[in-house]
Amino acid sequence: MRRLLAGTRIRLTLAFAAVLAIAIVVADVALYLALSRAETGAAADVLVSQANTIVSGIEDVNGEVRFGAGDLPTETQQGVAVEAAIVAADGSISQSPGQALSNATLTSIAATARTKTTPAPPFSVRDSRGVPRLVYALPLQTTQGASAVLIVSRSISELQTALNQALLFLAVLSLLAVVAGTLLAHTLAGRILEPVRRIASTARSLSQNELHRRVEVEVPPDELGELVETFNGMLARLEASFESLRRFTADASHELRNPLALMRSELEGTLARARTPGEYQQVLLDLEAEVEHMSRMVDQLLMLARADAGALRPAETNLDVADFLHETAARWRPVADSRHVQVDVEAPDSGSVRADPDLLRRVMDNLIDNATRHTPEGTAVELIGAPTGGGWNIDVRDHGPGVPAAARPVLFERFARADGARARDTAGAGLGLALSRAIAESHGGTLQLLDQNGSGATFRLFLPRVPSSP
Ligand SMILES: Nc1ncnc2c1ncn2[C@@H]1O[C@H](COP(=O)(O)OP(=O)(O)OP(=O)(O)O)[C@@H](O)[C@H]1O
Ligand SMILES: [Mg+2]
Incomplete structure (x- = not known):
């Protein structure tokens, strides 16, 4: 029983730990996705607004698109590093100093952007050094009808590092929560099963002479309370039936002993000396009455036992x-x-x-x-x-x-x-x-x-x- 309870306790604990772990993982994933989307969205907004700022400084001279204020800027007015490049309709590229994206990458981004009627939302690519960058490509219609493409991009490696750190932090925190939750569940399961364990140990220690004992555990009036009540009720019924069985056996043996003792003393008295045939006959008649009385009682007892066993049909x-x-x-x-x-x-x-x-x-x-x-x-x-x-x-x-x-x-x-x-x-x-x-x-x-x-x-x-x- 004890081993069975230990098994139940472990199973309860594991079930709770599994549910807790699943809940925490789901919450972590949702939190990470929300965080990542918010951060990337903010980075993208900066790109879009920088693109618009640059567009307002662009001049179109006979179909040739040019940034009027000299070199394309390398950062926003707020000081965020954003590089820009313009891929002209003829494929020539003008760009901010120290452009991280290779010409080939810029050309391919421009080619894709020209096929779209509306600008695609910012997306990420890797530069020649493998650093992730968020890119926004904005097609520009020239007066000659051809289309140049303005490409702004910014590194998101810091953003990714921050997100990775947040992920690690969440993972560690979640692991700690699962461990703490499991320990708590183990303790709680032990506490919940305590009355059951007490019932088991009472039942184990009960001998036939201790049926007056009851399980005394403070439990709320729920299923456990019902279990304790049922068990104590069963003990009370057992006690009552043992008691009636004991009394019955005692009475039965008492009742049978009396006539037997009487018969014995009558026999001994009679055999003590020689008797007349008439005296012998009287003793035998007395004995017959006693035997009749006893066999009637045994017959009644047997029938009652059959009734007790439900065999009286x-x-x-x-x-x-x-x-x-x-x-x-x-x-x-x-x-x-x-x-x-x-x-x-x-x-x-x-x-x-x-x-x-x-x-x-x-x-x-x-x-x-x-x-x-x-x-x-x-x-x-x-x-x-x-x-x-x-x-x-x-x-x-x-x-x-x-x-x-x-x-x-x-x-x-x-x-x-x-x-x-x-x-x-x-x-x-x-x-x-x-x-x-x-x-x-x-x-x-x-x-x-x-x-x-x-x-x-x-x-x-x-x-x-x-x-x-x-
Ligand atoms: N009609 C009655 N008037 C007064 N007391 C009665 C009457 N019937 C039964 N009793 C009482 O109830 C007791 C139990 O009756 P019960 O028939 O169970 O046993 P019994 O007659 O004494 O023995 P048994 O029937 O086993 O030979 C009797 O001993 C008697 O005291
Ligand atoms: Mg009677």
């Missing part, structure tokens, strides 16, 4: 509600009679739900078992089926003391026993309601304890008409 068929309730009541009557309570059914004659009959029987058995245990002798447990908008409500109502308010929030948790009755002759393991709810949910339904009005508890099982996937 009801084999649904169409089930007539009234028939199902009457059949269940009939099945429970012998037990109810032995508990001196009645089981009554109230349901419309037609109507069905889609449910797995075996699983639904388990839910009803647990609810009726609970109800017949809690309802006082001589009262009735009522099974009431009623269609609702989205499906069917099946209520199991008794007339007992109800569920104490303190026990209600945890009633559907595993091993929850409201009456604290650990005496196993009246109480089960406390798994029945947890499993019943898991079965209801696997059908896309719900199981809840209704608010108590008057005496007794009412558990409501809701099954949707068309089961939605749980």
Whole structure:
């Protein structure tokens, strides 16, 4: 993870450096072009104005063009060195003293200029020594119709040196900016990735016993904040599920150890001396009851584990509600009679739900078992089926003391026993309601304890008409 983060940091830094370098190069090129164009333009303006000054001093004597004031000037009035030459129509050249351009160059420039109707903008050539010069050629119509050409030129080697220096300066400055920017990006990337690194190191150092820890990093409420929040949320969920797993395992082993210890002491006591066949039979009957109790609990635990793993798949068929309730009541009557309570059914004659009959029987058995245990002798447990908008409500109502308010929030948790009755002759393991709810949910339904009005508890099982996937 650390190496991965280092890689991300380098990649972020390089990406930033690349974008910065491209931006700076583009800016440099634009700046250089603007500077060069401005400087060359200013130099060209000087040439054009010098050409115009010279033209105003030129005389045309019978078609022969001549500069009246003697030699052609070698500089402007402002003292800028500008050389001039006039290439006459017949090809003869008069020029300023020390002309840098060769006659051949002047002649060829004049020949090109004569072909144009308007003067070309100043352009650059190299003189005989290879020095760059800016040249402006102005064709002059003589009175004889032939055309002479005035050529003014100035050295631009200084200008080019200055531009080259500016370019070098820009390059060095840009390089420094890219280096500084890259270092800054590296630092920033490190700072941005710091929470991620902290999350990674927390995750690495977490052991099963440290799930209470959280990533504590100050981050703005952006994507990073969301990441930290999500990670801490995940830790909280992990902590909760580890805790419930731990409690579940502890409770399960506790619940299984008790009957085993009881059976063992009963066996030891019995084997301590010789017994009559009747006594042996009684012990075996006791043991059978214990084994039944334990296997019921193991069976419930296995089913809950399957529900936890999402493997509780009801084999649904169409089930007539009234028939199902009457059949269940009939099945429970012998037990109810032995508990001196009645089981009554109230349901419309037609109507069905889609449910797995075996699983639904388990839910009803647990609810009726609970109800017949809690309802006082001589009262009735009522099974009431009623269609609702989205499906069917099946209520199991008794007339007992109800569920104490303190026990209600945890009633559907595993091993929850409201009456604290650990005496196993009246109480089960406390798994029945947890499993019943898991079965209801696997059908896309719900199981809840209704608010108590008057005496007794009412558990409501809701099954949707068309089961939605749980
Ligand atoms: N109708 C009821 N009236 C009052 N208390 C109830 C009623 N039904 C359940 N309870 C309380 O809820 C607890 C949990 O019920 P649950 O069916 O989950 O477990 P159990 O009946 O104790 O054991 P198991 O069903 O696993 O054999 C019961 O121990 C009891 O205290
Ligand atoms: Mg029960």
